[in-house]
Amino acid sequence: MHNGGVSFWWQQVGLPSPADPLTGDDVCDVAIVGGGLTGLWTAHYLREADPSLDVRVVEARFAGFGASGRNGGWLSSELAGSVRTYERAAGPEGVERLRAALRATVDEVIGVADREGIDADVVRSGVLMVARSEAQRQRLDGELSAEQVAARIRVAGAVSGHFDADCARVHPAKLVSGVARVVRERGVRVHEGTRAVRLEPGAVHTDRGTLRAPVVLRCLEGFTAGLAGHRRDWLPMNSAIVVTEPLSDAQWAEVGWEGQELLGDEAHAYCYAQRTADGRIALGGRGVPYRFGSRTDVDGRTQEWTVESLRATLTSLFPSLAGIGLDHTWCGVLGVPRDWSASVAYDPATGLGHAGGYVGSGLTATNLAGRTLRDLVLGASTDLTALPWTGHRVRRWEPEPLRWAGVHALYRLYRAADRREDAGLGRTSRVARLANRVAGR
Numbered sequence: 001m002h003n004g005g006v007s008f009w010w011q012q013v014g015l016p017s018p019a020d021p022l023t024g025d026d027v028c029d030v031a032i033v034g035g036g037l038t039g040l041w042t043a044h045y046l047r048e049a050d051p052s053l054d055v056r057v058v059e060a061r062f063a064g065f066g067a068s069g070r071n072g073g074w075l076s077s078e079l080a081g082s083v084r085t086y087e088r089a090a091g092p093e094g095v096e097r098l099r100a101a102l103r104a105t106v107d108e109v110i111g112v113a114d115r116e117g118i119d120a121d122v123v124r125s126g127v128l129m130v131a132r133s134e135a136q137r138q139r140l141d142g143e144l145s146a147e148q149v150a151a152r153i154r155v156a157g158a159v160s161g162h163f164d165a166d167c168a169r170v171h172p173a174k175l176v177s178g179v180a181r182v183v184r185e186r187g188v189r190v191h192e193g194t195r196a197v198r199l200e201p202g203a204v205h206t207d208r209g210t211l212r213a214p215v216v217l218r219c220l221e222g223f224t225a226g227l228a229g230h231r232r233d234w235l236p237m238n239s240a241i242v243v244t245e246p247l248s249d250a251q252w253a254e255v256g257w258e259g260q261e262l263l264g265d266e267a268h269a270y271c272y273a274q275r276t277a278d279g280r281i282a283l284g285g286r287g288v289p290y291r292f293g294s295r296t297d298v299d300g301r302t303q304e305w306t307v308e309s310l311r312a313t314l315t316s317l318f319p320s321l322a323g324i325g326l327d328h329t330w331c332g333v334l335g336v337p338r339d340w341s342a343s344v345a346y347d348p349a350t351g352l353g354h355a356g357g358y359v360g361s362g363l364t365a366t367n368l369a370g371r372t373l374r375d376l377v378l379g380a381s382t383d384l385t386a387l388p389w390t391g392h393r394v395r396r397w398e399p400e401p402l403r404w405a406g407v408h409a410l411y412r413l414y415r416a417a418d419r420r421e422d423a424g425l426g427r428t429s430r431v432a433r434l435a436n437r438v439a440g441r
């Protein structure tokens with residue numbers, strides 16, 4: 001089994017060599033730090049709105065190296081954050097506007113991909129969430145019976161399900177490399193192999209020189225802690241994926257899954273899966289949740305414990321696949337703010353802005369955030385700039401070792417809660433409620 005190599009998705013399309021690094025000091029109009037989907041979509045929409053702008057992206061490795069090229073491929077309308085947080089900012093009506101904007105964004109991403117010739121294996125297949133215990137059934141409150149779930153995907157022990165059509169399956173590396181191509185074609189320079197070390201109003205200081213710009217946008221998500229002065233802003237939470245060998249026709253006949261839905265469960269330590277375009281199952285989950293000192297992985301290399309726990313989840317969902325080979329595993333980091341809710345912000349006085357903190361739901365949200373940053377930077381007051389995550393402020397994470405101990409304790413509690421519920425508790429475990437309080441969700 002291949003472990004790391006950034007991701008299976010990147011290995012399929014081929015790892016790119018970093019291009020166009022910064023060569024000494026330079027100036028531009030907008031400097032975007034981070035070449036994931038947040039940075040790339042922001043560059044795309046800014047250039048589209050004003051082709052005269054000199055927009056640059058500064059990227060430590062290559063465009064799509066981070067979560068954007070490693071994720072589970074759920075282009076979903078899930079809320080990137082907590083309902084309660086956004087309700088406090090803008091009431092239930094504000095939350096509804098954000099939900100509607102995210103639903104529309106699924107179509108926006110698919111539309112851009114269609115228009116720009118980005119073939120990212122997109123299927124608008126929807127997402128099937130399943131409950132596998134009474135406690136999960138109560139939380140999910142789904143409209144599908146066990147039989148209706150089995151008619152789509154034969155998940156062992158599924159007692160009910162919920163289907164949401166506003167979700168598409170994508171190939172992450174094909175999507176992000178396509179967006180990077182489009183951005184470059186529009187005249188944006190993406191300075192790969194260029195690491196930002198410090199940001200200040202008017203300047204991005206990198207290991208290859210200083211890029212000066214009146215507008216500096218931080219789009220680093222799970223890598224934010226690596227930047228001077230931002231160590232405790234967002235916690236780099238780990239998520240890992242395993243990919244099986246291609247299933248045989250007989251194996252698919254056992255499993256079903258003809259609709260290619262995205263698949264998730266209602267466990268506290270939840271899993272997420274997709275049927276890939278080439279007939280495999282990619283299944284992800286938390287694994288070892290966090291590395292001490294906000295460190296990140298080395299090119300996606302995953303711990304053995306995580307691989308074994310994902311293998312156990314796979315065979316628990318699909319016992320007929322016990323013994324199936326795993327071809328690849330990798331991990332990546334997502335950005336988790338202290339209140340588990342995303343933000344988009346820009347201060348015209350300093351020219352500094354940022355977007356991110358989507359926790360595990362950023363694939364769609366990056367596009368919405370990019371369009372919102374565009375409007376904020378251009379000084380336009382729009383429906384997007386009025387969304388409840390705009391200008392949202394959050395306190396910082398605790399210092400180490402509290403941060404490490406807290407996150408690991410949290411996931412021990414979630415796993416304990418899952419075990420109790422799986423053993424027939426019949427309601428959501430109090431342990432999980434306690435964990436949610438500790439987490440501040």
Ligand SMILES: Cc1cc2nc3c(=O)[nH]c(=O)nc-3n(C[C@H](O)[C@H](O)[C@H](O)COP(=O)(O)OP(=O)(O)OC[C@H]3O[C@@H](n4cnc5c(N)ncnc54)[C@H](O)[C@@H]3O)c2cc1C
Nearest residue numbers: 036037038060066067068071072074196221223332362363
């Ligand atoms: C394993 C996994 C599975 C996921 N599954 C899903 C899913 O199915 N659906 C979903 O909605 N979301 C999912 N997510 C989350 C989603 O992928 C992210 O929210 C989204 O891709 C964030 O994009 P981004 O551009 O903000 O960050 P990233 O894509 O992480 O981009 C940040 C970029 O900054 C660069 N960088 C880092 N440090 C520096 C520096 N000092 N200077 C310059 N550049 C730097 C990195 O190399 C990286 O390219 C998943 C995440 C992971 C890790």
